[in-house]
Amino acid sequence: MESPSTVFRRALLNVSKASNLPTIKDETQELIHIARTDCRNTHARVADLVLFSPNETLDDISTQDLVYLFVPYVSAEIEARARATERDERLVCLRESEKGFTKFVSDIELYQIVSKSERELYEKNSSIANPALRRETKIKQYQTEKEIRGRIEAVAKRHRVPLPPAETSPTDFDLIAALLPPPGPAAASLSDDGDSEDEQRTATLLLLRLAYLQAQAQLANITQELELLRTASPLPPDRSESSDRARSSSEADRSLWTLDAPLARSVAAGGGPLLDSAGKPLQPFTILPSGAGGDRARLREQVFQPGYRLPTMSIDEYLEIERQRGNILTGGGSSLMLNRMGRQFGDAKSEEKRRKDEEWARFTDANPRGAGNTMNRG
Numbered sequence: 001m002e003s004p005s006t007v008f009r010r011a012l013l014n015v016s017k018a019s020n021l022p023t024i025k026d027e028t029q030e031l032i033h034i035a036r037t038d039c040r041n042t043h044a045r046v047a048d049l050v051l052f053s054p055n056e057t058l059d060d061i062s063t064q065d066l067v068y069l070f071v072p073y074v075s076a077e078i079e080a081r082a083r084a085t086e087r088d089e090r091l092v093c094l095r096e097s098e099k100g101f102t103k104f105v106s107d108i109e110l111y112q113i114v115s116k117s118e119r120e121l122y123e124k125n126s127s128i129a130n131p132a133l134r135r136e137t138k139i140k141q142y143q144t145e146k147e148i149r150g151r152i153e154a155v156a157k158r159h160r161v162p163l164p165p166a167e168t169s170p171t172d173f174d175l176i177a178a179l180l181p182p183p184g185p186a187a188a189s190l191s192d193d194g195d196s197e198d199e200q201r202t203a204t205l206l207l208l209r210l211a212y213l214q215a216q217a218q219l220a221n222i223t224q225e226l227e228l229l230r231t232a233s234p235l236p237p238d239r240s241e242s243s244d245r246a247r248s249s250s251e252a253d254r255s256l257w258t259l260d261a262p263l264a265r266s267v268a269a270g271g272g273p274l275l276d277s278a279g280k281p282l283q284p285f286t287i288l289p290s291g292a293g294g295d296r297a298r299l300r301e302q303v304f305q306p307g308y309r310l311p312t313m314s315i316d317e318y319l320e321i322e323r324q325r326g327n328i329l330t331g332g333g334s335s336l337m338l339n340r341m342g343r344q345f346g347d348a349k350s351e352e353k354r355r356k357d358e359e360w361a362r363f364t365d366a367n368p369r370g371a372g373n374t375m376n377r378g
Helices: 004-019 026-049 063-080 087-110 116-125 131-158 172-179 185-191 194-231 239-257 263-268 290-301 315-324 334-366
Strands: none
Touching (some): 004 063, 026 063, 063 087, 063 172, 063 194, 087 194, 131 172, 131 194, 172 194
């Protein structure tokens, strides 16, 4: 019988491959089906071995067993990636995924892997109204995720666990698989290395914290999608029947705007055809005015227009109008000299006024009001 680590590693590698492929493809769904079966078998083996108990603390769980806390998280991710063509099928997948994420979040909080402040931050992250604060929170989360990924990749390299090439960054499922005990004699050599075990335990706890954050975000998305699916209008039971109904409805709408309806329909309505074989009108009808078609064409041309006003004249035309209004000075010589002299005279007057104001300010500072009146003093 295969060990739980072997079955869980196979499930992780299959769902990692499926995450890089389109969900609708049959190849992707085959990988999802295999990963779902292996993940359920792993969950059953973990339950039979009683690896976790609510009466234990985090210190009571061994480092090799700690990685199996990811089983509900991986199971929820698999259910979320399952293909569903009908709404009822999607509802079943979403409820199973929600159940897995909720179980994972509950276990992480039970063993106090995340602090109280982290739990409050994750719960309030989606309700932050300030854009700057929300952006700062996202940046911190990205930096934390990058640091965690780097440390886990270092652990995988130390354990000689193969990861995807550098051009394709490893997924979270690859990182979880890297934390599983390697098969063969490498596992025994690592179990004797205390430093390696401490490093692996630290990396596992960091990845659990990262998965906790992602699970909270997934639960929020699932809640929104479930609400949309519950409130959506039901689809017609028979698509062929609905297409026939739509075709008859379109024909009824066409009869409202066609000029000459078919003979059978016009006779049924009690009026008969509008024109005879020679083109002579048999019934009164209304012809649209000549400008109606032009208005429609004009409005149609205005659909793809910029949202701002376009210029109505060129720069040369604008300058010519301003010149005719007398707003542009032309010529030189005496008129230019007079303008320059006028500006110099104005500057001199302004400087003189500034100087007098400054002298008066110095005088009032040196001679306060009432300083020279000594007649009424005793």
